[in-house]
Amino acid sequence: MIKKTCLSLAIGLLCLGNVAAESVFVTLEHDNALAIVDPIAGKLIKTIPIGQRPRGIAISPDYKYLYIATSDDNTIKIIDAVSFKEIGQLPSGKDPETFALNPAGNRIYVSNEDDSLVTVIDVAKKKAIKQIKVGVEPEGITVSPDNRWLVSASETTNMVHWIDTKTNTIVENTLVDPRPRAVSFTADSQQLWVSSEMAGSVMVLDANNQQLIKTIKFEISGITADKIQPVGVVIDKERHRAYVALGPANRVAVINAQSFEVEKILLVGQRVWNLAFSPDQKRLYTTNGTSNDMSIIDLDSQTVTKSIAVGTYPWGVVVKP
C-alpha cells in the first residue's frame, strides 16, 4: 500500500522522508488548494489543487478520509487521505464553510450560513437527512465527544443552540457574547468553550445546564481591545490548558483551563484563525490567515518554534498521525 502510494505521488518526497511522521493538512482559501506539511521537518511537502475556495476541513476517525468544504463548489469533498484523490462529494448545501464530524464518523453537520440552517448528512449514504432551523448566520459547529450534543453557534443571533443528536432538534439556547465564532467541547464533554469575536471574549459553559461558568477576557499591552477577536479554541485532553487564536491580534492565548486565568500570550502570525493539536499534544499548529503561514508552538516550553509558509489564506487545519 505504501509503495503504491509512493509511486502515485509525482514528487515522492513523503517516501524519502519520515513516513511515520504526522502530516498537517491546511486548506488554502485563495489558492484553491490543500497544503501538506511535515511539522517535524518543518517543511511544506506539497500543495494539491482541491477545489474552489476550500475552508472547513475534518479527518475521519480512522484517518482514511479528509472532508473539505470547497465553498465555491457548494460541496464537501471526500478526499482519500493517502492518494489525495477525490472519492466523493457530500450535499452540503450552498457555500459551506464550517462543519462538524461526529465521533463515529458517520454524520456530518454543516452550517448553512445564508439560510440559517444546519444540514445533517449521512456520510455513508452521502445524503442530507435533515435540516435544522437555527439563528442568523450559523458558523461554529461541533459535536460533543460523548455524541450527546450537537452545538451550533449563530453569529448574528449571538447564541449557541444545543441540539440533541438523537432527535436532531434544539433542546436549549444560550445567549453568548456578540458574534460567536468557534465552539469546542472539553474531552470529557462537560464544558463548551465559545469564542466571541466582537466582545473579544471566550465563554465557558456548563454542558449539563447550559449555563455560563466563566467569561474570559484578554488584555495585551500595546494592542487595543478592538483588535482582540478570538476565533479558534482548543482544550487539551486533560483540561490543563486551553488555547485561543486571537485573530487580528496575531497571537494565541494560553489559558489555565482549571482556573481560567490567561497564563501567556504567544505571537504567531497575522490574523491567526484555527488551531489543531499534534496527536501527542506536544505541539499546537495555527493557521495565520493573512501572513500566509502556519506556526508551530511547542507546548512543553510554550514557545513558537517555527513558522512555515504554506500558501495564500490558510484557513482550516487537521492532523494525521
Add this chain to the structure above:
Amino acid sequence: MMRSTNRLLILISFLYLLLISTLHPAYAKAKLSINIAYLSLEQKILPQMSNLDAFVIDKGLKGAELGIADNNTTGEFTGQQFNLVKFIVPLEGSVVDTFNKDIANKFQYVIVNLNAEQLNTLADLPAAKNSLLFDVATLDDALRNEQCRSNVLHLLPNRAMRADALAQYMLKKRWSKWFLVIGTSPEDRLYAEALKRSAKRFGMKIVTEKTWQHTYDARKTTQSDIAVFTQVDDYDVLVVADEHSEFGEYLDYRTWLARPVIGTQGLIASAWHKTHEQWGAIQIQNRFKDKAGRWMEEQDYGAYLATRALGEAATRSLSSEIKLIKAYLLSPAFALNGYTGAPLSFRSWDGQLRMPVLLAAPRSLVAVAPIEGFLHPKTELDTLGYDQAESHCQWTPQ
C-alpha cells in the same frame, strides 16, 4: 393605507407567533414586543448627471426590514417580537404632524431617515422627549457637536469621520499636497470644511482651493473646462467635495496633470459599499440582495444597524424599557457586529456610532480606515471624527 399595513402586520405577527409556538414551545409563553417606527419623506428625484444608476426609492427602509427579520430570528429563541411600522410622509406633508399624530404616543424607538434640520426639529418636539431617534441619514458634524441632541443616536459616519479616513489613506500614500475642488451647494462646503479640518489634523497641505462654477453639462464643455480649471500649481491629489455628484465624476482622466481623484468621487469614503466582502460582509450583501433585489445603500446599512443595535440591547437587557435600552446602548458592554472587522459601539459624548469607514473605488475596495498605524490609547476607531476631548457636544441629561 396605514391601517391596512397595520392590519397586515398584526396578521403576520399572529401567524408568526403561531409558527413559533409550534416550533419552540419553551418560548411561546412570554412574548415581549418592541415596536419601532420608520419615518421618512417621499423621495424627490434630483436631476442626475448620469443615468447609469437606477434611482432607489426605498433607501433605508429595506435595511430596517432586514434588521427586523434578523432580530425576529433571535426573538424566536428569546421570546421577543420586533415590529416595524413605516411612515413615509408625502413631499408636501409635514413630518412634525406625522410624528405628533401617529408616532409620539405609540413608538418610543424611531428610525429617522430625514435631513439635519428635520431631524432636530423632531428631536426638540415635546412629544419626542421620551423617544430615542436613530438617525440613519445625516452626515452633519454640527449634529455631533453644538447641535447634538441627547435623544438622538447617529448610525452613519459624519463628514469629519469620512474626511479623516481619506486623509489617513492619503498620508499613508504620501499624497500630502492637495488640490481641493469644491461644489457650490451648502453640503459641499460642509464637506470641504471637514476636509480642511482633516488636512490640519494630519499635517497635509492644501496647495490650491477652487470652487467649481462651470456648467454641469458634461457632453458639451467638460472636456475643455476641466483641463483649463485644473491648470494650477503642482499637487499630489485632487480632493473633491461634490456631495450631489454634479461634476465630480468628470474630473478623473480629464485633469491637466495626471493625478488621482479622491473625496466624494473617485476614491470615496463610505460606511458601506457593494465591493465590500470581508469579515462576513458577503453574507449580509447576499441576504440583503435576496430581500431587496438591489445592492445595500448606506442608509440601508444605517437602518440595519439601528434595528440590530436595538435588538442587541433588548436581548441583553431582557427589556423593552427605553431607560434600560439606552443605558445598554451607551455602555461599554455594547458591541455590535457591522461586518467591517471591528466591534461597533456608540460614543458616549455625542451619540455617534463608532465605526470603520470604507474607502472604495467604483469596483474595488481599496482600504478600510482606521488605516493601520494610526493609533489611539482607547480604540483606533476614535482616530476618525471628533474624539471626546475635541467634542463640542454637551448632552443635557434627560
